[in-house]
Amino acid sequence: MNFRARKRRAAGAAKAAGGDGLLVTHLADVRYLCGFTGSNAALVLAGARAVLFTDGRYTAQAKDEVAGTRVVIAKKPAVTAACEWMVEVGVKRCGFDAVHTTVAAFETMRKAVPAKVRRGMFVAVEPLVARLREVKDADEIAKIRAAAELGGKLFDEMLGYLRPGLKEMEVAATLEHAARMAGAEAMSFETIVASGERSALPHGRASGAKLPKRGFVTLDFGVVLNGYMSDMTRTVHLGKARPEEREVYDAVLEAQETAVAAVATGVTAGEVDEAARSVLRRAGLEEYFTHSTGHGVGLEIHEGPRLAAKQTQVLQQGMVITIEPGVYMPARFGLRIEDMVLVTAAGSEVLTPSVKAWIEL
């Protein structure tokens, strides 16, 4: 991990936003910049200096995890200690992330600095580190690739297990057990198993419902491996499908593959969204595609960029995004197909290894 380069870029972004210091408290950002994974942390970047403030519970862990950043075990709240230190070393304008700082934490920050320097001390800046994190470095891509491969392997195993009569929750339990046994630290998010009519719910948490003799089963899940997350969705059909189900599946698959093919460095997020949406529009299904096409993934399950209609953000080499169009026909059926995709210089590379062709079990 090149923490030094990451910190340098973050300090540079803060400077460009008018800050001679940057206060980082969002835990995924802290981990990204210095490797620390504890639950209480305030990281300050001030020019070339970086200091991590945490508490006594993390003395040993911080020593293990953090190299190249000074660690201070504070008795006070970490954010208070961080702000006091900034005053000491003469930081005049500290950038902070308004999206991840609560009003109460902001008050704590203000109170930690003397009244005479308080005015102008704290500058709300865009989530700068989140923006840097959108473009993954080689180390991150390797970790994400490993997570995506494990996800695909688990899905393939599930194909031999899915059958009518299983409860959705049993399916989730079995999948999550296999993930853990294979070394996953956790699931990326609450596993979605949505079967039969419930497949029409875009986010149908696994319930007590039983898999039907005939109907769709959507599995949407991810694993966390070395801190990095995977995210994939496959929809399979139990029993013989009706022609309409097959037609909708084919349309969603075409939308998904068309969007994947549209991914390239320099293309906007909105163009990729439109690539998926236009296929479903032509199929007369646009109104049933009720969410956006995808999102970035990394240390968090939802990162930038956001692939939605009219988004002007330009895709860059090294971004890892999901492409996940779906169609949901209320009280009837629905389906979604989702891959993780790496934006490359030439175009894109699908990281999710599992097949997307029609599967009837």
Add this chain to the structure above:
Amino acid sequence: MNFRARKRRAAGAAKAAGGDGLLVTHLADVRYLCGFTGSNAALVLAGARAVLFTDGRYTAQAKDEVAGTRVVIAKKPAVTAACEWMVEVGVKRCGFDAVHTTVAAFETMRKAVPAKVRRGMFVAVEPLVARLREVKDADEIAKIRAAAELGGKLFDEMLGYLRPGLKEMEVAATLEHAARMAGAEAMSFETIVASGERSALPHGRASGAKLPKRGFVTLDFGVVLNGYMSDMTRTVHLGKARPEEREVYDAVLEAQETAVAAVATGVTAGEVDEAARSVLRRAGLEEYFTHSTGHGVGLEIHEGPRLAAKQTQVLQQGMVITIEPGVYMPARFGLRIEDMVLVTAAGSEVLTPSVKAWIEL
């Protein structure tokens, strides 16, 4: 669920804090007040009126879950729609929870109201709903009891499974699988399995380490059932223990039982903490008890009250708290014993059914 009474109490608390309206965006609070479990919500209480703002993804779900509160499916951000509505109906001073509102969300709130009413419109108040949630009603106690009972049952099953050579992660996988199969919606938090030397880590996430032939294994876990969480810890010994291990176990058990016996309506949180701490002090182990004695549990895993040294908060009938002293001897061994305890009129009732006596497997 008596949502009407809960909303009335919350509106009353807001009024006492100077607000003629209350904006609730913390999702556990929203669920508590109106039953909605979606991921995007802004609930406004204004006198006897209550309106929930969410988005189109949740049309069907909100209809299912919410009764007695008007639901508005907003095209704008929920919090914007909520603030605009407050202006329309003449709310002059809206309380909001500074601990759960980000600086960015606060800006969104401010921008949603016309400049001429903005001044004085938003009043940061204590987390009022969190405070109400500390005292559980009969419906909540029944749900928490069920979650605690399931947790205990799962632990008892694990006793027949634990053996040297299993990886900690396999233990977590097996426990979590059993929890899911028994109907748990999720685990309350990342399962802790800390064995051998790792038992000296108060929060040792399940790792690839193998359970030792001789040594402690600490299991700290919880299940979510109907939205309510359980939390329990047991420490068992694999193989024959050394006398010192047994002595420390007995001291922790005495501390735990002494603290449970100290729980009663009218006692302060600090007194319960001191009850546990004084036992370990007399045993010469106080320096190794490096955390607080417990916390409230309910819709979230960490709620008030906080049972720590010098906390003056008075325990009330209907609170559900953990009592979880531990001793951690770095690089040697550690252990913790944790129950969930209901504060009753007469004293307390332990909700965690599993035995706490010494177990050598």
